[in-house]
Amino acid sequence: MKSARTLWLGSLALASLVASAQTTLPAVKVTAPAYSSQHGGYLISGDFKVDPRMPSVVFPAQALVKDDILSIEPIHLQDNEYLVLQECASADCHEASLVRFWKSDDVGGNDARHNRVWITHENKYFIWLKRLPEVSGVSCGQGWLKFDASTTKCGGHFTSFQQISPPLMLIPEGDLAAFHQDALQKAIQADPVHVAQQTHEGSTYVVTYEGGSTVRIRRMHAAHDN
Structure with missing residues (x-):
């Protein structure tokens, strides 16, 4: 026993x-890495960070690859701020290509497609915030009166930029830029806005810049490739 x-x-x-x-x-x-979740057949990740050596630049902790979907949702931008997504245009990243930009007019709304960028090739991508001179947008200097028929309406934001430029540089083009050329020269050379705070809300990366502007960022990829 x-x-x-x-x-x-x-x-x-x-x-x-x-x-x-x-x-x-x-x-x-x-089954998912840190700061990640699965939803609707997609692996959603908020694994982004700021390099202390470049306190204004947000980049993915792992390089973006083909068929990633990058979701960039500005929650608040000031009228003179432009949120920029660039990618390296040369092997040493001496030049960068403008992928997309957002201004205060793009905050909110029901069309989320503008906030989603389809990545077509692997590369180094980075996100940063730039302040440019505020513009009235009433005219580009043609016409004497605000409501004169000859006055050229240019809008309240710069909407056209050089496609290729040095990294972390946003260079406006067009009539509005030409009219404000003197004010732009100093602003173009100035550093981007520094990141004040970064945090993770589940699988969403939330970055707040000096001045209070806030952006929510996620990376999505199909969990199972067909």
């Missing part, structure tokens, strides 16, 4: 095996 101690040790070993088996159950198996 087995002793009570032998039975107790056997029960303890069995309990240990059961506990070990439970850690491999699907309900507790970790």
Whole structure:
């Protein structure tokens, strides 16, 4: 007849095996990296960060690859601020290409498509915030009166920029830029706005810049390629 101690040790070993088996159950198996989740067939990640050596630049912790979808949603931008997505246009990133930009008019609204960028090739992508001179947008200097028929209406924001430029440089083009050329020269050379705070809300990266402007960023990729 087995002793009570032998039975107790056997029960303890069995309990240990059961506990070990439970850690491999699907309900507790970790399938997504940090700051990530799965939803609607997509792996959604907020794994972005700021390099301390470049306190104004947000970039993905892992390089973006083909068929990634980058979601960039400005929550608040000041009237003179432009949120910029650039990618390297040369191997040493001596030149950069403008992928997309956002201004205060683009905040909110029901059309989320403008906030989603389809990545067609692997490359180094980076996000930053630039302040340019405020413009009235009433005219570009043609016509004497505000409501004169000859007055050229240019809008309240710069809307056209050089496609290729040095990284972290946003260079406006067009009539509005030409009219404000003197004020633009100094602003173009100025550093981008520094990041004041960064945090993760689940699988969403939230960055706040000096001055209070806030942006929510996510990276999405199909969980199973067809």
